[in-house]
Protein backbone atom coordinates (compact mmCIF):
# COMPACT_ATOMS: atom_id res chain seq x y z
CA UNK A 521 0.00 0.00 0.00
CA UNK A 522 1.22 3.52 -0.70
CA UNK A 523 -0.16 7.04 -0.89
CA UNK A 524 -0.14 7.92 -4.57
CA UNK A 525 -1.59 11.40 -4.29
CA UNK A 526 -2.30 13.73 -1.37
CA UNK A 527 -4.31 16.95 -1.61
CA UNK A 528 -4.49 19.41 1.27
CA UNK A 529 -7.12 22.12 1.35
CA UNK A 530 -7.04 24.71 4.18
CA UNK A 531 -4.90 22.34 6.20
CA UNK A 532 -2.40 24.18 8.48
CA UNK A 533 -0.15 26.27 6.18
CA UNK A 534 -1.57 24.72 2.98
CA UNK A 535 -4.32 26.62 1.17
CA UNK A 536 -4.67 24.16 -1.71
CA UNK A 537 -1.82 21.87 -2.64
CA UNK A 538 -1.46 18.46 -4.25
CA UNK A 539 1.54 16.18 -4.17
CA UNK A 540 2.32 12.88 -5.85
CA UNK A 541 4.33 10.48 -3.72
CA UNK A 542 6.77 7.76 -4.66
CA UNK A 543 6.00 4.17 -3.63
CA UNK A 544 9.54 4.06 -2.29
CA UNK A 545 11.10 6.54 0.12
CA UNK A 546 9.90 10.17 0.13
CA UNK A 547 12.11 12.88 1.60
CA UNK A 548 10.79 16.40 2.27
CA UNK A 549 13.39 19.13 2.25
CA UNK A 550 12.79 22.80 3.10
CA UNK A 551 13.53 25.68 5.45
CA UNK A 552 12.18 25.80 8.97
CA UNK A 553 8.47 26.56 8.83
CA UNK A 554 8.19 25.52 5.17
CA UNK A 555 5.51 22.93 5.98
CA UNK A 556 7.34 19.59 6.08
CA UNK A 557 5.89 18.46 9.39
CA UNK A 558 2.44 19.67 8.31
CA UNK A 559 2.53 17.12 5.47
CA UNK A 560 3.44 14.32 7.87
CA UNK A 561 0.72 15.42 10.28
CA UNK A 562 -1.85 15.45 7.45
CA UNK A 563 -1.00 11.81 6.64
CA UNK A 564 -1.24 10.83 10.31
CA UNK A 565 -4.58 12.61 10.69
CA UNK A 566 -5.97 11.06 7.50
CA UNK A 567 -5.18 7.66 9.02
CA UNK A 568 -6.39 8.40 12.55
CA UNK A 569 -8.68 11.48 12.15
CA UNK A 570 -6.66 13.11 14.93
CA UNK A 571 -3.78 15.51 15.30
CA UNK A 572 -0.75 14.01 16.97
CA UNK A 573 0.26 17.41 18.32
CA UNK A 574 -2.55 19.50 19.71
CA UNK A 575 -6.27 20.20 19.34
CA UNK A 576 -7.77 18.85 16.12
CA UNK A 577 -9.27 22.30 15.33
CA UNK A 578 -5.76 23.74 15.27
CA UNK A 579 -5.18 21.86 12.00
CA UNK A 580 -7.68 24.15 10.21
CA UNK A 581 -5.85 26.95 8.40
CA UNK A 582 -6.22 30.08 10.50
CA UNK A 583 -9.26 32.11 9.41
CA UNK A 584 -10.91 29.18 7.57
CA UNK A 585 -13.89 27.11 8.70
CA UNK A 586 -12.78 23.64 7.64
CA UNK A 587 -10.01 21.58 6.10
CA UNK A 588 -10.03 18.74 3.60
CA UNK A 589 -7.43 16.02 3.14
CA UNK A 590 -8.03 13.86 0.10
CA UNK A 591 -5.89 11.03 -1.14
CA UNK A 592 -5.46 8.18 -3.57
CA UNK A 593 -4.14 5.07 -1.85
CA UNK A 594 -2.69 2.50 -4.21
CA UNK A 595 -2.86 -1.19 -3.37
CA UNK A 596 -1.58 -4.13 -5.44
CA UNK A 597 -4.85 -4.45 -7.33
CA UNK A 598 -6.88 -1.28 -6.69
CA UNK A 599 -6.85 2.40 -5.80
CA UNK A 600 -9.00 3.71 -2.92
CA UNK A 601 -9.80 7.35 -2.41
CA UNK A 602 -9.94 8.49 1.19
CA UNK A 603 -11.28 11.88 2.21
CA UNK A 604 -11.29 13.49 5.65
CA UNK A 605 -13.13 16.78 6.17
CA UNK A 606 -13.11 18.57 9.47
CA UNK A 607 -14.98 21.73 10.39
CA UNK A 608 -15.44 23.37 13.76
CA UNK A 609 -18.78 21.49 13.91
CA UNK A 610 -17.28 18.05 13.44
CA UNK A 611 -15.64 15.46 11.22
CA UNK A 612 -16.74 13.61 8.07
CA UNK A 613 -14.93 10.76 6.37
CA UNK A 614 -15.45 9.19 2.96
CA UNK A 615 -14.05 6.10 1.27
CA UNK A 616 -14.44 5.89 -2.51
CA UNK A 617 -16.91 8.82 -2.31
CA UNK A 618 -19.19 7.05 0.17
CA UNK A 619 -19.52 8.61 3.61
CA UNK A 620 -18.52 6.31 6.46
CA UNK A 621 -20.78 7.28 9.33
CA UNK A 622 -18.72 5.61 12.04
CA UNK A 623 -15.27 7.16 12.25
CA UNK A 624 -13.94 4.00 13.92
CA UNK A 625 -14.80 2.05 10.74
CA UNK A 626 -12.78 4.49 8.65
CA UNK A 627 -9.64 4.18 10.79
CA UNK A 628 -7.59 1.27 9.48
CA UNK A 629 -7.94 2.09 5.79
CA UNK A 630 -4.54 3.75 5.84
CA UNK A 631 -1.90 2.23 8.10
CA UNK A 632 0.53 4.75 9.50
CA UNK A 633 3.23 4.66 12.12
CA UNK A 634 4.52 8.08 13.09
CA UNK A 635 7.83 8.45 14.83
CA UNK A 636 8.62 12.07 15.64
CA UNK A 637 11.26 13.78 17.78
CA UNK A 638 8.62 14.03 20.52
CA UNK A 639 8.57 10.23 20.69
CA UNK A 640 12.11 10.15 22.03
CA UNK A 641 10.43 10.56 25.42
CA UNK A 642 9.51 6.88 25.04
CA UNK A 643 13.09 6.00 25.87
CA UNK A 644 12.77 7.77 29.21
CA UNK A 645 9.08 7.13 29.93
CA UNK A 646 7.80 4.03 31.63
CA UNK A 647 6.64 0.78 29.99
CA UNK A 648 2.97 1.88 29.91
CA UNK A 649 3.78 4.68 27.45
CA UNK A 650 5.70 2.25 25.27
CA UNK A 651 2.79 -0.19 25.38
CA UNK A 652 0.41 2.58 24.23
CA UNK A 653 2.50 3.18 21.08
CA UNK A 654 2.65 -0.53 20.31
CA UNK A 655 -1.12 -0.90 20.89
CA UNK A 656 -1.88 1.98 18.53
CA UNK A 657 0.35 0.49 15.84
CA UNK A 658 -0.96 -3.06 16.17
CA UNK A 659 -4.61 -1.94 16.34
CA UNK A 660 -4.36 -0.90 12.70
CA UNK A 661 -3.50 -4.38 11.49
CA UNK A 662 -5.80 -6.48 13.68
CA UNK A 663 -9.28 -6.97 12.28
Ligand SMILES: Nc1ncnc2c1ncn2[C@@H]1O[C@H](COP(=O)(O)OP(=O)(O)O)[C@@H](O)[C@H]1O
Nearest residue numbers: 532533552553554555556557558578580581582
Ligand atom coordinates in the same frame (compact mmCIF):
# COMPACT_ATOMS: atom_id res chain seq x y z
N1 LIG B 1 -3.63 26.22 11.60
C1 LIG B 1 -2.67 26.85 10.92
N2 LIG B 1 -2.99 27.83 10.03
C2 LIG B 1 -2.01 28.47 9.33
N3 LIG B 1 -0.70 28.20 9.42
C3 LIG B 1 -0.34 27.24 10.28
C4 LIG B 1 -1.29 26.52 11.07
N4 LIG B 1 -0.61 25.63 11.84
C5 LIG B 1 0.68 25.80 11.55
N5 LIG B 1 0.86 26.76 10.61
C6 LIG B 1 2.11 27.23 10.03
O1 LIG B 1 2.86 26.14 9.53
C7 LIG B 1 4.23 26.48 9.60
C8 LIG B 1 5.04 25.36 10.23
O2 LIG B 1 5.03 24.29 9.37
P1 LIG B 1 5.86 22.99 9.71
O3 LIG B 1 5.29 21.91 8.88
O4 LIG B 1 5.91 22.76 11.17
O5 LIG B 1 7.30 23.43 9.17
P2 LIG B 1 8.61 22.55 9.02
O6 LIG B 1 8.92 22.54 7.54
O7 LIG B 1 9.65 23.31 9.80
O8 LIG B 1 8.34 21.18 9.58
C9 LIG B 1 4.38 27.73 10.44
O9 LIG B 1 4.64 28.80 9.56
C10 LIG B 1 3.02 27.87 11.06
O10 LIG B 1 2.65 29.20 11.24
Ligand SMILES: [Mg+2]
Nearest residue numbers: 553556557558
Ligand atom coordinates in the same frame (compact mmCIF):
# COMPACT_ATOMS: atom_id res chain seq x y z
MG1 LIG C 1 9.16 20.20 11.20
